[in-house]
Amino acid sequence: MQYNSKQTGIATMKPLTAWLSVALALTAHLSHARYSSPNFNKGGFGPWHPSSRGRPIPLPRVYQTAESTLRIDPRSFHFNIIENECETLQDAVKRYKTLIFKPANFKPCKNVEATCDGGDCLKQIDIHLQSPCEEWPPVRMDEKYLLQLNTDKAKGGATLSASSIWGILRGLETFSQIVHYHDCQFLVNTTFIEDWPRFPWRGLLLDTSRHFLPKTTIFETLDLMAMNKLNVFHWHIVDDNSFPYESARFPFLSKSGSYGQELVYTRKDLKDILEYARRRGIRVVPEFDTPGHTQSWGRDLPGFLTPCGAGNSWAAKEDLPEYGPIDPSREENYAFLWKFFGEVLETFPDQFLHLGGDEVDFRCWSMDENIRNFMKKHNISDYEGLEGYYFRRLLKLLDDISSKKKNYMVWQEVFDNQVPLDPDAVVQIWKEKWENDMAQVTLAGNPALLSSCWYLDYISYGTDWEEYYKCDPENFPGTPAQKRLVLGGEVCMWGEFTDSTNVHSRLWPRGSVAAERLWSAREAQDGDFLASRMNEHRCRLRRRGFPAQPINGPDFCEHLKAP
Numbered sequence: 001m002q003y004n005s006k007q008t009g010i011a012t013m014k015p016l017t018a019w020l021s022v023a024l025a026l027t028a029h030l031s032h033a034r035y036s037s038p039n040f041n042k043g044g045f046g047p048w049h050p051s052s053r054g055r056p057i058p059l060p061r062v063y064q065t066a067e068s069t070l071r072i073d074p075r076s077f078h079f080n081i082i083e084n085e086c087e088t089l090q091d092a093v094k095r096y097k098t099l100i101f102k103p104a105n106f107k108p109c110k111n112v113e114a115t116c117d118g119g120d121c122l123k124q125i126d127i128h129l130q131s132p133c134e135e136w137p138p139v140r141m142d143e144k145y146l147l148q149l150n151t152d153k154a155k156g157g158a159t160l161s162a163s164s165i166w167g168i169l170r171g172l173e174t175f176s177q178i179v180h181y182h183d184c185q186f187l188v189n190t191t192f193i194e195d196w197p198r199f200p201w202r203g204l205l206l207d208t209s210r211h212f213l214p215k216t217t218i219f220e221t222l223d224l225m226a227m228n229k230l231n232v233f234h235w236h237i238v239d240d241n242s243f244p245y246e247s248a249r250f251p252f253l254s255k256s257g258s259y260g261q262e263l264v265y266t267r268k269d270l271k272d273i274l275e276y277a278r279r280r281g282i283r284v285v286p287e288f289d290t291p292g293h294t295q296s297w298g299r300d301l302p303g304f305l306t307p308c309g310a311g312n313s314w315a316a317k318e319d320l321p322e323y324g325p326i327d328p329s330r331e332e333n334y335a336f337l338w339k340f341f342g343e344v345l346e347t348f349p350d351q352f353l354h355l356g357g358d359e360v361d362f363r364c365w366s367m368d369e370n371i372r373n374f375m376k377k378h379n380i381s382d383y384e385g386l387e388g389y390y391f392r393r394l395l396k397l398l399d400d401i402s403s404k405k406k407n408y409m410v411w412q413e414v415f416d417n418q419v420p421l422d423p424d425a426v427v428q429i430w431k432e433k434w435e436n437d438m439a440q441v442t443l444a445g446n447p448a449l450l451s452s453c454w455y456l457d458y459i460s461y462g463t464d465w466e467e468y469y470k471c472d473p474e475n476f477p478g479t480p481a482q483k484r485l486v487l488g489g490e491v492c493m494w495g496e497f498t499d500s501t502n503v504h505s506r507l508w509p510r511g512s513v514a515a516e517r518l519w520s521a522r523e524a525q526d527g528d529f530l531a532s533r534m535n536e537h538r539c540r541l542r543r544r545g546f547p548a549q550p551i552n553g554p555d556f557c558e559h560l561k562a563p
Ligand SMILES: *[C@@H]1O[C@H](CO)[C@@H](O)[C@H](O)[C@H]1NC(C)=O
Pocket: 025, 053, 054, 055, 065, 066, 067, 068, 069, 189
């Protein structure tokens, strides 16, 4: 048995749970099944991995269910807010009532009168929010919650409690997942859940430069993130290919750098997206990647980019672009960046800003005579050193701009190139053989985020999620102090081959695997158990109207309006 109480707490009897009798069917027994790798010769009838019924993903930390089911009458059930309240909470309660009882693509049974007034009815849940709502979710938002469902007031009754609004949001999601529709009625088992995330930073990167993603697709992604308890939207908003961010100070950037006038996030869109995320307890961390990946910035910004040896035969042979990274030798460029980032810091309320720094193409710098002279003058001996110079200037000017201190994150190259970073600068690891990188970054004392294992833009035939589940951001050689510097991880969905037609199906439910690794106990390792919950979750997402793809072989989803 993999889920013993020592390892995961699933079967831990806390004083609070004394009401649960020994007859409880602890979830542990489900993990007896041995998980086997995908087997394409299975044949026969589907499904290969039968869906669970009323089980949540990610797996809660303390999770006890009894073999007694409560019935719910959707017409009379209500959430009873009895302590603090705020618009975010009212909005969430309304949203979850729809998600539970009337999701967009749900087809209930015909002509079933599901009245319920006996002792086995769950009529309401008391919501105890123990402190006033915070407006914006902070970096270490408090997401802990307690959910108990039984019909006996003396045993706690049916309550959802948390010290912060973010915990209530996570608890509502869990409740919406354990309620299930079976035999033409809404059911939920007697349950005790005490839950909190393993890592504070559970992110998802969307790239809106390679392909523009409409605002609605971003809203849907935020909904799907909330449905998987991911809490950081890493918005890789601009890149070489297009510049869809509408700058208030420099509107020409998106006019000349976007794919088209419609393919831009207006100032209003930006506000709407921030608000949509806030209401779901999701931070928005924008990334303005420099000094590489900046082709789209430069069309109307003469001198910003390094001309890349036009007409030079070596450049032609090397297939170099017309322009390379930002020219770090020109003072005017720092003046522009000062103004531009000043606006960015005002636009996005999060404590963190991602500064990129990956894959700087040194070849273009090396071809430029001005830059070579500049390096001589400044005693810079190599291009790593030049990138270091650029970052030192950038970090200095950012410090000068912001009245309140902001934190920065960078891709690992900035660290690898030995740019001196603030001790609280987060380094995002994306390259393969990441164990050593995580060790180096944390040894230097910087917080680290892992993405290497979760590049979900890569696909393959069959199931490819086992590796995502095996990946654990703490599995690298290092001291406990180093492990404490692991903030979490991020799923990456680069946009070369995705747009609004396929981004959701490519992300879900594959992303749920990383979401579980980042939220649930380290000991959650049972792939069969996960597979059954993933199948249920995929169908849940489909009933909610999202095109989540099949993931564990042949199966089908019940109660879909449009199968
Ligand atoms: C809920 O209770 C039913 C029996 O009423 C049992 O068959 C089922 O396994 C239980 N489900 C969970 C999630 O505990």
